[in-house]
Amino acid sequence: MSSAEDIISDVLSSPSVFKDKAKLYPEYLPQRLPHRENQLKSLANAFKNLITNPGESVQKVVLVGSYGTGKTVTSRVFGKTISSLASNSGIKLKYVHVNCYKARTLPQILHSIAKELGIYIPPRGLSTQEMMRAILDELDRRKLYTIIALDEFDYFVSSNPGSSSTYTLVRAYDDEPHRTKRINFIFIARSSQVLDLLEPATSTFFVKNIIRFPPYSSGELYDILSDRIPLAFHEGVIDDNVVRYIADLEGADKDGSGSARTALEILVRAGESADSEGRGYVTIEDVRKAHVIVKPELAMLQDTIEALGLHHLLLLLAIIKTLKDKGEGFVRIGDVEENYHMLCENFRQKKRKHTQVYTYIMDMRNMKIIQTKTSGKGFRGKSTLIGISNAPLDVLEKKVEELIENKLAGEAR
Ligand SMILES: Nc1ncnc2c1ncn2[C@@H]1O[C@H](COP(=O)(O)OP(=O)(O)OP(=O)(O)O)[C@@H](O)[C@H]1O
Ligand SMILES: [Mg+2]
Known part of the structure; x- marks a missing residue:
């Protein structure tokens, strides 16, 4: 009978199909976003003013699409890239990403924004107006511009019925029209219905700049997976047929969800299945197993x-x-x-x-x-x-x- 040490060290030393599994995780920001070129372009157009005439106006866009369609990753990649391009032009710009699932009220959101920007606001005692002012004053002092992404904005709207909270956010400069505008917004939501939940005065703010993220087709998922595979897997461990098979499972044109998140998750699990058998390459049967884990309803x-x-x-x-x-x-x-x-x-x-x-x-x-x-x-x-x-x-x-x-x-x- 093998000793515990033998068993464990055997597993630890057995080769893996993965070169760098983290490249498949949701947190990873890829260099390229296949099939989101137009969305990136629209974002760049929406925020062009920030570079050409910084401080002139508050820019706002809404990103809408169902789950796994690349809204979060596109917003983050855009924010990171435009900040560094701005800095080349001598403009201090910081991208701040707030998840409204975690920060559901306006005070919580303002606290997260302040924290990301390294601005101190006392934990309690200030009204939202005062918090807002503290942030704006500090931005002025630092001559810093920001793009604030409010991700999973659906949660914020549904936990704050009516639009007064959103109003406070987007109309921060209404009382001081001549002040330099330092904050801009990207609202991210699964459905454009969130706009209907806001009062007309607020929702008309948004409609001009809606950028849509349609579900991916299987061809598009194939491109996304193929782009990521050389970074995450050792060469030759995953056949083109296997990639195509996953893309077909999830492609919106093949009755799938059109979600890149699900496709990537299946890929990770399939690789793990291959590893657990010490096989050294990924098969379609690994994908079937992975599919059941990722979508337990299939049981x-x-x-x-x-x-x-x-x-x-x-x-x-x-x-x-x-x-x-x-x-x-x-x-x-x-x-x-x-x-x-x-x-x-x-x-x-x-x-x-x-x-x-x-x-x-x-x-x-x-x-x-x-x-x-x-x-x-x-x-x-x-x-x-x-x-x-x-x-x-x-x-x-x-x-x-x-x-x-x-x-x-x-x-x-
Ligand atoms: N065009 C793309 N190119 C490369 N990777 C992508 C692309 N679209 C999505 N992904 C990847 O798919 C996963 C899901 O994307 P993302 O988290 O951006 O979806 P989402 O639209 O924000 O979904 P949700 O509404 O569920 O939050 C991430 O790992 C992301 O890196
Ligand atoms: Mg997201």
Whole structure:
């Protein structure tokens, strides 16, 4: 029996597919943001005045898009880049990122802003107006400009109904129109509905400068993942097919969420799965395992398959076996049918005709047990391709075999 030390040191010294896993984490700021070039350009346009005529006006933009569409990362990359470009032009500009999920009230937000800027304000005793003034005075004293990003702004609006808090923030200079404008805003929200929750006087402030972040297509996710992989993984440990498979799982054009966050998380987990088996390269089966971890609701699949009839189950087993044989993400319906015929013989069942088999496949697709697509390049002729992404095949195979045997035993009784 191995000693604890052997076991642990074995794991510690075993090679990993990762070169630098942190490059896949949400905190990492990449050099490039594929498919967010236009959003960066719009941001630059919105804040151009800050460089050409600093202090002249308060700039405000709203970034809107669903989860994982790159709002936070784009805002941070923009803030970092424009600050350093401003400094080249002799303008002191600081980007401040506040998460409104953590700081939900105006005083909390003002405290976070002050803290980020290194401005002391007493923990209590000041009104929000006084806090605001303290910040503005100190900015004047330091001749410093700021872009303040209020991320997850939806939370702020929903915990502060009405718009007076937002008003205090964006209209800080209303009483002193000639004062140098030192604060600017980026509001970040999942839905543009937050604007409707604000009073018209406040919301008209925003509508001019809404920058939208549409969900990513699978092609776009592929580019984002491919850009990140050489930084995070050792060369050659992750095949192009695997990357494409993840991109297809999440692409908005393929019924996925369009979230780069989910795609990156699956990639991390798939790498970890490869590492846990000490395999040295990432497979599609690693991705299936990762997919279930990242989206635990997929475990529901177990319940769904229990309701299937015998021939659905035989067909599902055929699909699983074909996928395992080929080691691919998708297989042709013809190959599945061959395996199905063999299974029917093994279990002494009369095989169903092609049209019926096709119906069963569509049933299981509608139940989201399997995925289908039409063959594109790489396959000769047009054919239906079938894949399973919602469960590791080994686990699923065992379960389906068990169900088939129970059904047959039930019939025999
Ligand atoms: N175009 C892109 N290029 C490179 N990485 C991206 C891109 N878009 C998103 N990412 C990465 O995807 C992950 C999620 O992005 P981000 O956190 O910016 O999403 P979000 O829109 O703020 O989502 P949420 O609304 O859930 O906060 C991050 O790791 C980010 O680095
Ligand atoms: Mg975000």
